[in-house]
Every structure is written in structure tokens, then in C-alpha cells.
Amino acid sequence: MPDAGAAAHRQTTGETRQIRAVLKGVGHYLPERVVPNSEFEASLETSDEWIRSRSGIERRHFAAEGQTTADLASRAARAALADAGIEATEIDALIVATSTPDLTFPSVATMVQAELGLLTGFAFDIQAVCAGFVFAMANADALIRAGTARRILVIGAETFSRILDFEDRATCVLFGDGAGAVVLEAEEGAGTSADRGILATDLHSDGRHRDILYVNGGTSTGTSGVLKMQGREVFRHAVEKLAATAHSALDKVGLTSADVAWIVPHQANSRIIEATAKKMGLGMDRVILTVQDHGNTSAASIPLALSVGASQGRFKPGDLVVMEAIGGGLAWGSVVLRW
Numbered sequence: 001m002p003d004a005g006a007a008a009h010r011q012t013t014g015e016t017r018q019i020r021a022v023l024k025g026v027g028h029y030l031p032e033r034v035v036p037n038s039e040f041e042a043s044l045e046t047s048d049e050w051i052r053s054r055s056g057i058e059r060r061h062f063a064a065e066g067q068t069t070a071d072l073a074s075r076a077a078r079a080a081l082a083d084a085g086i087e088a089t090e091i092d093a094l095i096v097a098t099s100t101p102d103l104t105f106p107s108v109a110t111m112v113q114a115e116l117g118l119l120t121g122f123a124f125d126i127q128a129v130c131a132g133f134v135f136a137m138a139n140a141d142a143l144i145r146a147g148t149a150r151r152i153l154v155i156g157a158e159t160f161s162r163i164l165d166f167e168d169r170a171t172c173v174l175f176g177d178g179a180g181a182v183v184l185e186a187e188e189g190a191g192t193s194a195d196r197g198i199l200a201t202d203l204h205s206d207g208r209h210r211d212i213l214y215v216n217g218g219t220s221t222g223t224s225g226v227l228k229m230q231g232r233e234v235f236r237h238a239v240e241k242l243a244a245t246a247h248s249a250l251d252k253v254g255l256t257s258a259d260v261a262w263i264v265p266h267q268a269n270s271r272i273i274e275a276t277a278k279k280m281g282l283g284m285d286r287v288i289l290t291v292q293d294h295g296n297t298s299a300a301s302i303p304l305a306l307s308v309g310a311s312q313g314r315f316k317p318g319d320l321v322v323m324e325a326i327g328g329g330l331a332w333g334s335v336v337l338r339w
Contacts, residue, residue, distance in 0.1 A: 027079025057269025060176025107216025130327025
């Protein structure tokens with residue numbers, strides 16, 4: 001039964017209760033095959049030092065032959081469910097952010113749904129490349145706030161090794177495969193920035209910049225294609241847009257960089273991450289950095305970094321966490337979440 005006294009108090013004080021999407025569990029999965037920078041030296045004019053100095057990457061993981069994005073996503077999902085202490089059957093919805101689906105259709109999300117034994121609810125994919133997880137979190141937040149779902153599993157999963165040109169040293173050394181997942185659950189909050197859960201999201205896209213990061217093929221063109229990138233242009237846009245979207249999301253709830261305990265950025269390049277943190281006025285001691293171990297795993301990179309950070313005990317209850325990412329499209333955005 002509703003508490004009439006509490007309702008009256010809220011009406012008198014002007015307090016507005018809100019449903020929040022609270023993070024209940026995190027998990028990740030990385031393929032067994034580890035590919036160090038030295039492995040590229042035999043086939044490319046490159047070196048471990050060259051790759052590290054330009055990207056901060058030391059190694060990445062590649063999926064095994066026959067191992068698909070849905071396989072990686074399912075493993076990360078199970079890890080997140082275990083961390084949350086809930087059964088898969090308690091999930092109402094499942095969202096997968098990916099640019100490397102197993103098939104043109106059906107969605108990876110429905111494949112994971114079947115693998116987990118979910119017979120109810122709904123599942124769908126989101127494609128916003130490296131910003132995919134942020135877009136998926138924003139969608140999950142909206143679904144929970146609207147009362148459409150109570151518990152949502154949000155997954156970022158990629159097998160980018162399938163779309164790389166291994167003769168292009170400027171791109172093939174940067175990317176890896178992996179998956180990360182979170183469980184979000186509806187909880188009532190006070191409607192203030194002190195609430196746990198997702199406090200604000202901020203999303204953007206600009207299709208005029210398509211040609212600086214894209215895959216030169218697709219279903220309707222009749223070719224699968226490989227990844228193409230103008231690195232300098234991506235860097236320029238990334239630093240400017242990532243800091244701006246983070247500030248925009250914080251502004252929506254009356255917070256500033258000084259309130260931020262941790263930045264969990266898209267793990268594309270250590271130089272982009274460092275420049276963005278500096279632009280936000282934050283030191284690298286407040287940044288979760290995993291790009292050295294995993295490379296750029298696109299939509300998987302933020303949930304993967306969240307899971308690694310959580311396993312290391314970095315996050316404390318009440319910590320304000322900012323996630324921000326930019327990817328092909330261009331598409332970019334941020335999420336402000338209280339742990």
C-alpha cells in the first residue's frame with residue numbers, strides 16, 4: 001500500500017520522486033587469444049614502440065574461428081547476471097550494442113535472449129558504432145523510467161577483427177574483440193542528483209562526417225567491406241565532442257567536473273582519453289584506463305572498462321561516474337551515473 005503520510009510530505013515539500021535505472025551488476029568476457037603488438041611486426045612495417053606511442057595499446061584479444069559476437073555477448077551477460085545475483089528469467093528486456101552482428105538479421109540480442117533461456121520480454125540491437133553502449137544505456141534508462149521494463153540487461157559486444165584490413169597498419173593494430181554487460185533495475189529515488197542510478201544522458205550525431213570513420217561495404221552494397229579511418233580527423237572531433245557532451249550531461253543535473261569521481265571513457269586511444277580528461281579539468285588518476293590491455297573494442301569498451309574497474313574495487317557506493325564515447329556516424333554521447 002502507498003504511504004499516504006510520505007506522499008503528503010512530498011506534496012508539501014515539493015519533492016518529486018523519480019524512477020531511476022540503478023546499476024545492479026557488471027561483467028565482461030574476452031576471447032582467449034591474446035594478440036601482442038609484436039605479432040604485427042612480421043607482416044607490417046610497424047613495431048611495439050610505434051603502436052604504444054601512438055595509441056597506448058599493448059595487446060588485444062581476437063575471437064577464435066567460429067566464435068561470434070553473440071557468443072561473446074552471452075558470456076558477458078552471464079557474468080553480469082551473476083554479479084547482480086539474479087536469474088536470467090528475471091530480465092524484462094535485453095539490448096545489445098554492436099556493429100558486428102552475427103547475421104544481417106535476426107538481432108544479436110534475440111540470439112542472446114535464446115541462449116539465456118529468456119521466454120518473455122523483448123530484445124533488440126542498437127548500432128551507433130563506438131558510441132553504441134552509451135546509446136543503449138540511454139534507451140534502457142528511458143524504458144525503465146517509462147515503466148516499460150523493470151530489469152534490463154545492456155550489452156556491448158564486438159568482433160571487430162572480422163572487419164579489419166590487416167594490410168593497413170594505421171587501423172588494424174588499434175582494434176580488438178570483447179564484450180561487456182550491465183544489469184539495470186528500476187528503483188525509486190528522491191529526484192535529486194544524490195540518487196543512485198542514471199541521472200542524465202546526452203546524445204548527438206552528425207552524418208556529415210561519415211567519411212572519417214566507416215566500413216566500405218554492407219548488405220545493400222553487396223560487399224562486406226573493411227574499416228577505414230582518418231585518424232587525425234577522428235582525434236580532433238573526439239577531444240572536442242567528448243568533453244562537451246560530458247559537461248552537457250552534468251549540467252542537466254546541476255553537477256560539474258569537480259563532482260566526478262570517475263570517468264569511464266570509450267577506450268579508443270590513450271592520447272584521446274588523456275586530452276579529454278585534461279579538457280574536463282580532471283587528472284588521469286580519476287580515469288578508468290583499459291585500452292592498453294584490450295585495444296579499441298568499440299561498443300564493448302565502456303562496459304568492459306566498467307567491469308574491470310569494479311573487479312579492482314575502484315568504485316564506491318555514491319561515486320559519480322561519467323561515461324562518454326564517440327564513434328562512426330559521427331555519433332557521440334555521455335551518461336552520468338551514480339554508483
